Amino acid sequence: MSVFRLLLLWLLPGISAFAQKTYCNPMDIGYRYNFEQLNERISYRSGADPVIVTHKGEYYLFVTISGGYWHSKDLSDWHYVVPDKWPFEDMCAPAALSVRDTLFLFQSTFEQRPILYSVEPEKGKLQFYNRWLPRLPKDIGPWDPAIFHDPDTDRWFMYWGSSNVYPIFGAELDYHRRLTYAGPYQAMLWLDPWKHGWERFGPNHADLIKPFVEGAWMTKHNGKYYLQYGAPGTEYNVYANGTYVGKEPLGPWEYAPYNPFSYKPGGFMTGAGHGNTFQDVHGNYWNTGTPWIAVNWNFERRIAMFPAGFDKDDQLFSDTRFGDFPHYLPTGKWQQKDALFTGWMLLSYRKPATASSTRDTLRAGFVTDENPRTYWVAARNKGGETVTIDLEKTAEVRAVQVNYTDYKNTIFNSDTAVYTQFRLLHSADGKSWSLLADLTREPKRDRACAYVELPQPVRTRYMRYEHVYTAGPNLAISDIRVFGKGTGPAPAVPGGFSAVRQKDERNADIRWNKVPGAVGYNIRWGIAPDKLYQTWQVWNDQPSSLEIRALNVGVPYFFAIEAFNENGVSVLSPIISVK
Incomplete structure (x- = not known):
């Protein structure tokens, strides 16, 4: 290939040679079509209960019922891995842990199941670490498990629970007997919604149903143990993560007064509960969560990750301010909690949108309302369908996120026919159009929440999505989100607060x-x-x-x-x- 052609390919928009420096929630991974509702014939992509672990300087993401897991070197470009050994049925709310050169993996279960391990997880090579954990009493679990290794004492523990009847449990594991239970399990914590307002169930904590506790995770920091949990229910905007703090891995525990420590009840992506806390290769902390979609099913979700950390008083926090706006990927240790926020603002909220065609009343205007539960549907799922957004003023565009919806879908298997392709165009006057990004040039993959960072900022007014391909009978998009900077002043401080x-x-x-x-x-x-x-x-x-x-x-x-x-x-x- 000539030097001229190489240079041309490098300069063209949408070429994978450009390494993105930012990410945007919900995470841009290949969400798998979910089989939880197969019998009801409901088809949708979903991801839930995330665990991200750093292993040998790289990252692994495990998600409920995904048929595999994801591997990344930079927390942005995630590659799907199909393991060579998957235990009995697909994993729900798995536990994952990296200790020295080994990655451990365990599934939620009420039966006897093995702990798996791998020294080559990037190749999908899994082996049995033990054959069975002993059966626990009926309904006890371990469901939503977390495995914890204390590096200071070389002791191992498991925490679990998912119920509005039972608490979060914990037990020590015996490493010398292949991580079986070293002693009886114990109750760790119960919800107390009469004292903790955020633990109340329902939208905006307004339902009287008894709340659910689940998603245990353990982090040790500065000699203290932080036992984390998700509450009060995954299917609402107020799903959050809380923590108790103790001096020993099995307690006693003290409720942290700043709870919940990870909370995102408003904005485009709502809900930050049931995730894990991990450190990246630079030592920065992150907290993951499972935001709420609920178009096809109450438990239809996506994955998010937020910068997190411990402050000077050892208070655990997660920074969800502008948590679904673009953030920089880490390149070193950050000092301020919002250091990764790009400052790229949302340019598309409630801006006029028109479409080449519309199905019934599912109009184009829904793509700019920042609501994942409303969506535009084209009359036909065919190449050439378009949605055009007028930003109403010329602005500096830095990134675009396209969020697809599984409207009346009939796909129940994420095979090679399941992928998304589109082009982004822009115009200063709405008449003359230029290519902004072309997602037909990269390898075919499914991107339900496609995030496209531009190599260079572009000053423009009109944005156009041009459809090429998505699997299924319908082309449906909930939101096309445009980020960058306008040319006017920031707003004044609100008065009367x-x-x-x-x-x-x-x-x-x-x-x-x-x-x-x-x-x-x-x-x-x-x-x-x-x-x-x-x-x-x-x-x-x-x-x-x-x-x-x-x-x-x-x-x-x-x-x-x-x-x-x-x-x-x-x-x-x-x-x-x-x-």
Whole structure:
């Protein structure tokens, strides 16, 4: 190949030679078609209960009912691995752990199942570490297990539980007897929704159904043990991760007053529960979660990962502020919790959209409403169908995310026919169009949440999605999200901000005055003025009030607000103390 052709290929948009420097939640992996609802003939791509482990300087992602797992060298480019030995049936909410040169893997079960191991997980080579863990009493599990190795003591433990009847359990494992139980299992923690507002079930914690606890995970930091759990229910916007802290791996435990430590109830991707905490190769902490989709089934989900860490007081936190906007991939150890946020703002919210065709009332306008449960459907699933978005002003475009929906799908196997291909075009005047990215040039793969970072920023006004291929009978897209920077000023600080705790201390009423030109607001709060780790994102076309029902009884809080638009983020408002 000539030098000229090599240079031309390098310069063309959409060529895989460009290594993305950013990522955007939900994660851009090849979500598999899920078999949980096969008997009901509901077909959808889904991913849930993620565990990411760092092993030999690389990353492995395990997800419920995926027929395999994913391998990455950079937390962005994930390659699907089909193992040579898969135990009996597909894995649900698996446990994974890297210790020295070995990766351990175990599935959720109420039966007798083996722990597997691999010294070559990148090749999909799995072996039996033991044949069976002894059977536990009926309904005890271990479901949603987590395996923990204490590097300081060389002791091994397992934690598990998924129920609104039983607690999170824990037990020591005997390494010298191939990781069987070393002693009786013990109750670790129970939910207490009467004191912990965020543990209440339902949308916005407003349902009286008894909540669920699940998704155990253990992290040791600075000599302390952080036993993490997901609650109150995976199928709602308020699914979150909490933690108890102890001095010993089986307790006793102290409830952390800053709970939940990972929480994302507002914005495009809602729900941050049932994941794990891991460190990347640079030593940065991350927390994973399983955001909520619920188009075809209540438990239809995606995968997200958020920068996390421990502050100077050893408080565990996860940074979900702008958690579904583009973030930089880590290249070293970061010092500030929001250091990875690119500052690329959402340019497409509620912007006019037109389509080449429309099925029934499933109109193009849904692709800019930041709601994964509404979607545009084309009259036909064929190449050449388009959606055009008018950003209304010229802006600097840096990235685009295309989120597909499995509308009335009939696919029940993620085989070689399941992939997505499209082109992105742009125009300054809506008449003359130029290619922005071409996703037909890369190897065929399925990208239900395709994230495309541009090699260089492009100043433009109109964006167009041009369809090439997706499997199934329908072309359906929930959201086309355009990111970059506008040319105007950031919004002013919202005035009239107030936070009043209700008689029920688990709740607080938040109010503010809307700001001209704002796209939305971040309500931020925490247990100290310098610990505003919680964020609830609200759009400007929604009411300028919010009831937060996620507080802990007896814990003082501090609240503030910021506004954002296409151009940036306002200064944070004065911080309010609420007893």
